[in-house]
Amino acid sequence: MKKIILGLILGIGLTATTGVFASNIIQTTLFPAKFLFNGAPKEANGNEYVVLNHNGHVYVPVRFVAESMGALVKYEDTTKTISIDQTNLSKKLPLDKDFFSYVSEGKIKGIEFGIGSNKQDIVKEWGDPQKTGSWQTPYYSWFDYYYFFGNPDESVSAIRVGGDTVKYSVVDVKKIIGGPIDEGVNDVENGWYLYYEAGEYQVFFNADSKNGMIRYMTLKKK
Template sequence: MKKFVLGLICGIGLTATTAVYAVDTIQAYLFPAKFEFNGVTKEMNNKEYVVLNHNGHAYVPIRFVAENMGALVKYEDTTKTISIEQTNLSKKLPLDKDFFSYASEGKIKGIEFGIGSNKNDIIQKWGEPQKTGSWQTQYFSWFDYYYFFGNPDESVSAIRVGGDTVKYTVDELKKVIGEPKDEGLNDVESGWYLYYEAGDYQVFFNADTKNGVIKYLTLKKR
């Protein structure tokens, strides 16, 4: 799916210097605006996103704004529809007594797609991924959720969750879900690992130190 730079009218008077012409029908100007979300300044990638001034109104990239406010943006080409939806993907992962119940089904509580989910179904529901890359296996990421598609049918083979979404201390983790089956120094990636099992699934937590803060968790089938 092509990426679209979509605008939201802010309705404020602006001035600028550089003219831009879109489809030979309107004249607009690049505007070097800064963004703050709940008091936190966010830098915009000027190579991908721009802010425009047209007739005294600011047009901002809707995907950049929506995602920084914790929402998913999708564009349906056939109906020319832009949809914005709130999502649990942008919220802190809930660690509670139900954690292993969901993990035993290859899922993370509050997130509808788990291990074995179809790649196209996820994209249809969540829209184009915010980032793609590879950690030995190709992944697509939405907020702090990284979905790996290592199976021949491109279904989900593993899920990694990192960032502020899973920022608990090791002590907080153990108090909520109990002592791990195994733990120790991580020989592959720096830090301290904690290993749990839930049915046919494995759950790895990686912290910066033995008593430090969780950096990410990984859920995969045994």
């Protein structure tokens, strides 16, 4: 059986590197492959990421692989450096006795950037966002963390955390951090909300029902 050796290709949109390798052209073929991360299947977007075979070596897109394993990928064009770093952004939102002490400063425990942080500083530290968009206000997202830049200077005006990162029930939230100041039907997004305050900041937990699972948590200034 022919031995297949696994390698990594960058796969994060490095258009600036084309000239660097123009004199060292290599021939490759597309390699059909399925990915399992800790036993769970995940499909790579064929329009964005491809797997290549070169002389029996299989090269996979580093951004897809690293982010699927919970790491951030950054590329510094000046030094041609690829950085892969572990991050708390891919871990479950910490709800504990310290939750409100961080919220009172506009922050989330374990995450270095909070309300008022500069957009450029965030991108410099975390790399290009995995997704951009707008929910009334433009946002950048890394994993399940959505940073909204609604202030005039484009600093962070709100942070929303969703997905598996907030896999708590309404009962869990109340048991861990206590009862809310207010709660009720969420008329905007058809669910249930819990409302808390700490210092100058507000926290909303939005759930799918009164005793259901949390969809997302939002932190913003009053």
